[in-house]
Amino acid sequence: MSTDSATRETGTQFLPRFDDKGLLTAIALDSVSREVLMVAFMDAEALAKTRSSGLAHFHSRSRGKLWLKGETSGHFLRVEEIRVDCDQDALVMLVRPEGPACHTGATSCFYRRLVGDVLEPVPG
């Protein structure tokens, strides 16, 4: 393991590792229900805005720009804690959602499960 890896894995220094597109993976987890609400990507700008505002921001890969979650719906995700993984290329945010996290109106984007080859609603 390189020194760089050791520093990233065991250190106290936040050294986010963006991929070749400048992105890291960011998971939003409801801080109360502990349900996974959504997953998206952050670039350095989205990460900085998330940290400074306390509201989850992402980088929209389809639109190629900064995306404040809830900017149109008002369903912001208030970030209470940010957890960082071993190699610092992924985050779990514990959030308090101000409405359904999914644009479909579902609480979580993960509202279906695979049963055989078919998608079925996740039992509530």
Place this chain on the structure above:
Amino acid sequence: MSTDSATRETGTQFLPRFDDKGLLTAIALDSVSREVLMVAFMDAEALAKTRSSGLAHFHSRSRGKLWLKGETSGHFLRVEEIRVDCDQDALVMLVRPEGPACHTGATSCFYRRLVGDVLEPVPG
């Protein structure tokens, strides 16, 4: 919204949407503790192997190849359920881990949290 999007979001058909590198995001969640254990990427091969074997497989971006989680450590992730998000580019797997999910020996890869600008251990 295109018909394609509507079909993906509301339908019962599993239509995984791989990105321009042929990958989707896959989160492993402990089916008992509901803790996020790790997040990685799957290509079509990793997804097929995961579904056929019941053991989580990923595509290693650094090594550029199929990766059976636990292939060296024996710490396999037994997949009990696969959840799919609205636009079908991300999965949550409910898993039963056969050992620590993180190569560092930690139960979860997300063993640190950001406090100010410093990483601290997540209180157990």
